Amino acid sequence: MKLYKLLSFSFLIATLTSCTFTENIYVNDNGTGKFSVDMDGSALMEMAGDQIAGQMGNAKKDIDTTFTFKQLFEEKKDSIAKLSPETQKELKKLENFVVSTKMSSEKKQFLMNLGTDFKNVNELQDILQTLSTFQKLEGGANASPLGNGFGDNKSKLSYTYDGKKFTRKAVIDQEKLQAAKAKDTAADMTKMMFASSSYIVNYHFPKKIKKVSNPNALFSDDRKSITIQYSFTDYMENPEKLNFDVEFEK
Template identity: 80%
Template sequence: MMKLYKVLSFSFLLAALTSCTFTENIYVNDNGTGKYAIDLDGSALMEMAGDQVGSQMGADGKKSIDSTFTFKQLFADKKDSIAKMSPEAQKELKKLENFVVNTKMDAEKKQFLMTLATDFKSVGDLQDILQSMNAIQKLETGSNPATPLPAGLGDNKSKLSYTYDGKKFTRKAVIDKQKLAEKVKDSADMSKMIFASSNYIIKYHFPKRIKKVSNPNALFSDDRKSITIQYPFTDYMENPDKLNFEVEFEK
């Protein structure tokens, strides 16, 4: 498993310099439960640096990878490091235990896909779920970060919450303007360079037909139970409130 982490860490270092697509999927059931997933398509990485990724994989460099693990497994391996963390950080990690990570990497097919998924009992359980990923960065993992996510995802200086009551669904990020200003000042040029050609796509799926969406750029599925909205990744990083919207359902 540690070999896979090394490959993922190296891969995302390169992926930060290529065009990537991040897709946030939410599937809501009639009773309010559902599934949350973040999909990353870094196939452009394989187009640019498939050989380098392969060399990091040593003897297995020419083989494809289709691997699945859970954060709970990772945390078990890192229990000594976790015990040294603050209670707040440990609480954040606890939110991530049930995430399943699937990675598909094939240098020959120029494919690099990753999905992080978890079930939820209520959309309210998803509050700041990506921000919790930052706690993993604090784990003692030597030169390689423990998280397979690239630095920055979930670290856009906002508090994200979701609500769903059967009549309406909302996605709302509240910005910490002071922290965001500091972040933009310190890294605006770098973030624009890294993520200029990357996209953040929202795909939400509901049990009811949608009457209207407050974002005019939303695309509807044929049955009007799903929406897709695409944003530049720089909006997610620098203007996260642009991703706020409300969905109203038919009665």
């Protein structure tokens, strides 16, 4: 199965069911690290796994595949060449992302992971919004690799880390917000699709955490990791609710 066909079908699964999205960041002592987003769409596989596998021509065969966006872009190079230079530049940011997909109708499992390494968390600025650039690809009706609307929550997201403090900050893009008001029907549909979905942030640091500005943060035993769960509706409609600061012990 071609990479784009597989990814497009994954988009469809993500838009049809409640999913759990987990945003992971692992920061090393020198500031480098790993970023990934996991999607668990196993709920739909539980309901209709055999039918879905059949539609993909794999009714009795599990899918376990890994590829890079660079490979995907090679497959879609003709379509990408027709895009504006600005859009091509946005897509290039995703070249080093690795995509892993596991699907099993027997195990009722559908898992997807998008991950990349970074030299500094500042490199991740607006990375989730960049995923929505996929809608500009030919045949890319879905807004992002993790489902319709993901990443396109009308905000600009940035991360900062200086060894003393980590900040996750989303700022509403008023221009995009106003434009979205003309598409209330689509927005309502997205809201309905993700009404029971969750968005989790799971961050790991090289130092012990002194405090977190979000009172709902759960700490690991060594206090070097935090987990915070939000509703996906908040992620889409109130992205600023996901803002928080982390301060570290000296």
